[in-house]
Amino acid sequence: MKLKASLALAFGLVASAAFAQTELVVATVNNGHMIEMQKLSKNFETANPDIKLKWVTLEEGVLRQRVTTDIATKGGQFDVMTIGMYETPIWGKKGWLQELKTDAKYDADDILPAMRNGLSVDGKMFAVPFYGESSMLMYRKDLADKAGIKVADKPTWTDIKALAAKIHDPKNGVYGICLRGKPGWGDNMAFLSTLVNTNGGQWFDMNWKPQLESQPWKDSINFYVDLLKNYGPPGSSANSFNEILALYNEGKCGMWIDATIAASFITDPKQSKVADKVAFAQAPTAVTPKGANWLWAWALAIPSGSKKVDAATKFVTWATSKEYIELVAKTNGWAHVPTGTRKSTYANPEFTKAAKFAAAEKAAIDSANPNDSTLPKSPYVGVQFAAIPEFQAIGATVGQQMSAALAGKTSVDAALKASQVAADREMKKAGYYK
Numbered sequence: 001m002k003l004k005a006s007l008a009l010a011f012g013l014v015a016s017a018a019f020a021q022t023e024l025v026v027a028t029v030n031n032g033h034m035i036e037m038q039k040l041s042k043n044f045e046t047a048n049p050d051i052k053l054k055w056v057t058l059e060e061g062v063l064r065q066r067v068t069t070d071i072a073t074k075g076g077q078f079d080v081m082t083i084g085m086y087e088t089p090i091w092g093k094k095g096w097l098q099e100l101k102t103d104a105k106y107d108a109d110d111i112l113p114a115m116r117n118g119l120s121v122d123g124k125m126f127a128v129p130f131y132g133e134s135s136m137l138m139y140r141k142d143l144a145d146k147a148g149i150k151v152a153d154k155p156t157w158t159d160i161k162a163l164a165a166k167i168h169d170p171k172n173g174v175y176g177i178c179l180r181g182k183p184g185w186g187d188n189m190a191f192l193s194t195l196v197n198t199n200g201g202q203w204f205d206m207n208w209k210p211q212l213e214s215q216p217w218k219d220s221i222n223f224y225v226d227l228l229k230n231y232g233p234p235g236s237s238a239n240s241f242n243e244i245l246a247l248y249n250e251g252k253c254g255m256w257i258d259a260t261i262a263a264s265f266i267t268d269p270k271q272s273k274v275a276d277k278v279a280f281a282q283a284p285t286a287v288t289p290k291g292a293n294w295l296w297a298w299a300l301a302i303p304s305g306s307k308k309v310d311a312a313t314k315f316v317t318w319a320t321s322k323e324y325i326e327l328v329a330k331t332n333g334w335a336h337v338p339t340g341t342r343k344s345t346y347a348n349p350e351f352t353k354a355a356k357f358a359a360a361e362k363a364a365i366d367s368a369n370p371n372d373s374t375l376p377k378s379p380y381v382g383v384q385f386a387a388i389p390e391f392q393a394i395g396a397t398v399g400q401q402m403s404a405a406l407a408g409k410t411s412v413d414a415a416l417k418a419s420q421v422a423a424d425r426e427m428k429k430a431g432y433y434k
Contacts, residue, residue: 007059011107021052021425022311028082029298030057033338034231035130037319040327043319047300049116051311053115060186071096074305079312081301083127085118085370088299089387091422092126092319098302098309099124112362116299131261132340133281135194135293135362138248138266139255141279143167143174153254154185157223157284159196159256164231167254176231179224182240183403185395186386190294191257193384194283194400195220197291202374203386203394208432210423212398216287221412225405229250241432256427257283259296263357280360284369291373293364294384338366390430397422 026409028034034057041053055079058066063082083091091097095239102108108116111129116217137155146150147166152159163304164176180191188193201216211217228236233247233420245262245273248254249272256262272302283293300316302309318324322344328337334354337345373383380386385395398419405415427433 005373021050021217022308023052023066024308024311024315025054025056025077025316026080026082027056027058027063027070027078029063029091031060031298034298036328036332036336037324038128040331041319041326042207043327044315048311048314051314053315060159060255061326065325067283071303076303076305076307077196078303079306079308080316082130082298083301084299085297086382086385086387088119088127088301089121089381090389091119091301092124096222096304097126098304098312099126100128100302100313100316104140106321107344110344111323112341112343112365113215114295114365114370115341117349118295120256120322121300126303127297128322129297129341130300131195131293132293132297132365133189133261133371134340134361134368136260136263136360137255137257137281138263139163139279139281140167140253140274140277142277143254144272144279147220147349149161151281153278154282154285154289157195157286158285160226160257161223162306163233164227164255168231173252174254175233175247175252176256177227177255178233178238178239178244178247179228181228181234181403181406182243183239183399184379185392187240187399188406189399190296190384192220192224194292194294195224195286197374198284198286198288199223199288200287202376202378203391204379204427206377206379208379208427209325210339210394210420210427212420212423217416218412221402221416222406225412228283228406232350237403259294260340260357260361263356264339267356267428268335279310282360282364289367290375290376291383292371293368295365295368295370296384336403374397390426394423394426397426 038055042202045053057171067081080293115129115132135434139151144163148165149163168176182188199212199216199220202211205211243260244256245265248256248266251274266272266278267275285292300319302312306312325337325345334351346358348364368383370381370383380388385391401419404410405412
């Protein structure tokens with residue numbers, strides 16, 4: 001009798017263990033691709049009945065704050081985090097992230113080299129890209145044709161200014177060029193950093209001294225303010241990605257240099273009035289092609305203190321796999337898959353047929369190098385940011401100054417001087433130099 005009871009108890013424990021679920025808390029950003037991932041994750045849960053997903057979906061700024069606090073304090077709130085190329089190298093170096101080791105089926109070699117490098121430290125990958133982007137020129141081919149101008153695949157900023165002057169027609173609601181002006185290290189400063197890079201500038205020299213009053217910065221910001229004042233829409237100092245996207249889709253922008261991810265929206269006839277009139281080229285260059293176009297990925301990472309590494313790795317590899325991209329294509333069509341991550345996506349004729357921007361997007365991503373993005377040697381990794389903890393505060397302060405200069409509230413020289421003083425103070429406080 002005792003033996004029977006013991007066996008029954010043992011079988012009961014085995015059965016309950018078999019059905020015990022591991023709950024993974026996934027922190028993510030509230031954009032379209034991530035919301036789609038949540039919808040499709042029921043496929044993952046069906047294939048892995050022992051894993052249950054719990055989603056925490058947040059605005060970009062709130063997400064950054066929450067995951068940064070959690071990982072720095074070892075809070076353990078999240079098992080999987082959505083982070084970017086800014087955080088990954090910093091946190092990877094600090095030992096805050098789990099190194100991601102994948103199997104042959106996952107095919108990590110299929111990940112675009114620029115994405116893999118931007119999410120690695122010393123050859124070890126600490127996050128995997130869910131979708132990636134660079135920046136490129138998106139322009140109205142109909143307006144360029146009407147002006148008798150053929151846009152080169154690799155235009156210069158001089159070419160861009162000449163074209164903006166020709167197609168600027170505010171009386172008919174068309175502005176020559178739209179560019180970010182809204183302050184923020186990931187807003188106006190993402191674009192302006194690339195403009196400074198291509199003009200031969202950098203954020204910091206090899207001694208970590210800020211370079212904000214150097215000639216390349218002065219040339220870049222004066223050019224930018226002049227360009228938007230003469231050929232941009234009114235109120236440019238308040239415009240970022242979403243504001244310009246709305247203007248572009250209404251047919252009000254002749255040109256736009258911004259994230260490659262915008263291409264899928266402005267070529268979608270359901271969203272854009274000019275979907276059939278858009279063409280693409282590489283981001284413009286000036287003194288050097290280095291750092292002319294940015295590099296970014298929203299990526300999935302696992303905190304190093306996680307007690308659920310195996311389950312988290314399973315999910316992260318599923319959500320960034322070739323199979324996941326095919327699942328999105330099957331569900332929503334190839335024009336809606338997350339782009340900028342894998343060579344195989346760009347090799348797929350169904351994708352290249354659905355996405356007329358594919359070749360330009362891949363060329364932009366391939367040309368961006370976070371380890372060599374400035375003409376003078378720089379001590380930091382990153383194209384449109386410097387991957388050091390202090391950059392967030394510095395980038396935010398400089399962004400405010402540049403926006404004020406664009407709005408005409410201060411001169412370019414005064415804005416750059418104030419930026420240099422603030423950056424210098426921050427770097428001294430952090431102990432980079434005395």
